[in-house]
Amino acid sequence: MRKSDFEYDLPEERIATYPLTQRDESKLLVFDGKIEDRLFKDLPELIPSKSQLIFNNTRVIRARLHFTKTQGAKPIEIFCLTPHGQSVEESMNAQGSVLFECLIGNLKKWKNHALELILPGGIVLKAHRKERLGDVFVVLFEWDTNTSFSVILEQAGKIPLPPYMNREAEANDIDRYQTVYAENNGSVAAPTAGLHFTQEVFQRMNMLGHERMELTLHVGAGTFKPLSEGDINIHDMHAEEILITQTWLHQYLNHEGPKFAVGTTSLRTLESCHWIGNNLLSHGRLERLGQFDAYALPQERTTSECFNALLHELEQRDLQSISLKTQLMIRPGYQMKSVQGIITNFHQPGSTLLLLVSAGIGDSWKAIYQHGLDNEYRFLSYGDSSLLYFT
Numbered sequence: 001m002r003k004s005d006f007e008y009d010l011p012e013e014r015i016a017t018y019p020l021t022q023r024d025e026s027k028l029l030v031f032d033g034k035i036e037d038r039l040f041k042d043l044p045e046l047i048p049s050k051s052q053l054i055f056n057n058t059r060v061i062r063a064r065l066h067f068t069k070t071q072g073a074k075p076i077e078i079f080c081l082t083p084h085g086q087s088v089e090e091s092m093n094a095q096g097s098v099l100f101e102c103l104i105g106n107l108k109k110w111k112n113h114a115l116e117l118i119l120p121g122g123i124v125l126k127a128h129r130k131e132r133l134g135d136v137f138v139v140l141f142e143w144d145t146n147t148s149f150s151v152i153l154e155q156a157g158k159i160p161l162p163p164y165m166n167r168e169a170e171a172n173d174i175d176r177y178q179t180v181y182a183e184n185n186g187s188v189a190a191p192t193a194g195l196h197f198t199q200e201v202f203q204r205m206n207m208l209g210h211e212r213m214e215l216t217l218h219v220g221a222g223t224f225k226p227l228s229e230g231d232i233n234i235h236d237m238h239a240e241e242i243l244i245t246q247t248w249l250h251q252y253l254n255h256e257g258p259k260f261a262v263g264t265t266s267l268r269t270l271e272s273c274h275w276i277g278n279n280l281l282s283h284g285r286l287e288r289l290g291q292f293d294a295y296a297l298p299q300e301r302t303t304s305e306c307f308n309a310l311l312h313e314l315e316q317r318d319l320q321s322i323s324l325k326t327q328l329m330i331r332p333g334y335q336m337k338s339v340q341g342i343i344t345n346f347h348q349p350g351s352t353l354l355l356l357v358s359a360g361i362g363d364s365w366k367a368i369y370q371h372g373l374d375n376e377y378r379f380l381s382y383g384d385s386s387l388l389y390f391t
Contacts, residue, residue: 001332003227003235006358007349008369016378017165019176024198027377027384031361033391035371040196040385043343044204047387050257053205054339056191056265057214059182061092061150062157064169067115067127076115077105078127079160080153081188081221084138087323088186088218088241092150097142099130103221104137119155123147150185160188162224162381164348177381184243186218192381193263193344213251216243217269217326226350237291237329237352242269244276245321249311252338253304259339260387264353270303270338272326277306286313288325294334303338334359341389346372346379360390 020026024041038046047053066075083091084099091098104110115127123145130138143152159169159177169177179194205212222238252259252270261267275294278301280286314322329352342360346369347353358365368386371377377384 001232003229003232003350006227006232006351006354008366008373010349010373010379014373014377014379015164016380016382016384017167019172019195019382022198023176023180023196024201026196029368029372029377029384029386031364031368031386032389035368037375041198041201043201043387044208044210047210047260048258050209050211052211052213052252052255052257052259053262053343054213054215054252054259054266054270055179055181055194055197055262056217056219056269057179057181057183058187058191058216058218058265059185060159060178060187060190060219061185062153063160063188064158065117065125065127065153065156066158067117074106074109076107076110078115078139079103079105079188079221080139080157081136082241089184089243089323092148092185094149095146096144097140098149100139100141101133101136102139103135104129104139117156119143119152121145123152123155125152125156160221162189164224164380165382181214183214184216184218186216186241188221189219189223190381191217191219191263191265193266193342193385195382196385197262211251211255211257213248213255215245215248215266215269217241217265219265223265223353224348225352226348227352227355232331232355235329235352237327239288239325239327240265240268241323242272242326243321243323244273244310244314246311246314247320249307249314253307253311261339261342263344264342264347264356267336267339267342267356268326268328268330271330271336272328273310274303274306274337275328276324276326277308277310280313281306281309286310286322286324289328291327291329294328299335330356330359332358332362336360336390339390341387343385343387345381345383345385346377348380357388361388362391364391
């Protein structure tokens with residue numbers, strides 16, 4: 001399979017660069033072998049009785065920092081991608097200093113001097129450029145209070161909108177490029193399938209007996225990285241940090257009804273944990289998951305077996321949670337283990353997210369995306385949604 005197998009023509013005007021006024025008024029394409037057009041607010045009535053919906057509760061951080069030496073000059077932008085040498089949770093709670101791997105815009109203007117920003121309350125934030133790691137730099141941030149880095153970013157940073165929006169973040173994006181249930185700071189991109197949910201939708205879900213479960217994957221900028229040209233297997237899949245907790249493992253295992261992932265990041269977390277548990281059963285090691293590790297592990301084990309192994313390991317270590325990295329690549333031929341379907345937006349041509357959708361529904365993605373284009377669906381992060389039953 002090649003990248004060209006997952007391309008389609010997406011006109012620029014079909015890319016939603018701004019959200020709808022009301023989150024749940026977006027369109028919802030339902031696919032269960034046939035295509036049906038609905039509204040997102042109808043979702044609670046469209047899923048099977050007593051379903052469990054699984055959400056990614058990560059919160060987008062204001063990861064873009066602008067440092068300007070003189071008024072009116074083009075700023076040096078530091079885009080905080082991922083912590084260096086510690087977990088996301090540890091870095092968000094860091095006080096006084098932290099190391100981050102960052103992209104740097106207008107790099108030629110940054111010599112070896114420290115950059116400074118004066119924040120509200122007179123807090124001074126300094127940035128020191130350290131070693132280069134490929135396309136990114138390690139940056140040491142220092143500030144002169146015991147304020148956490150997550151608070152520093154809230155005061156100093158800008159929301160990192162996806163590059164295809166081709167615009168600067170505006171005041172409205174602070175609220176709208178965030179789910180209503182966002183909790184754990186750490187992502188540089190929103191889990192966009194969740195942007196459609198409102199408290200009204202949650203209330204109807206509760207009334208109809210559906211269950212809501214939350215887990216955490218911190219979304220990295222690699223989610224926007226297009227597939228490498230040629231064979232899809234040569235693509236270097238980005239790694240993201242997931243939080244495995246006793247709480248959500250228990251909740252998943254105790255629910256006996258249908259299960260649906262809200263978004264590709266929730267699905268990637270669940271499927272990754274299936275294989276991390278599978279690896280634990282096979283080799284006795286609890287460790288990060290590589291890009292193709294899943295394809296070499298026993299395929300017959302159930303997700304319940306694998307999640308019970310993870311739960312037992314956490315209990316034995318007396319841990320409520322553990323953070324691990326996943327590089328799992330879900331591609332056509334992969335068999336979904338953890339859920340019966342997914343709620344997801346319409347994704348970029350030639351993307352790893354489209355590979356994941358194709359793994360779940362096969363070549364039907366082509367008819368679904370063409371239907372979306374023919375029927376004025378809005379695409380990508382601020383666009384419309386779909387409910388896809390896996391085949």
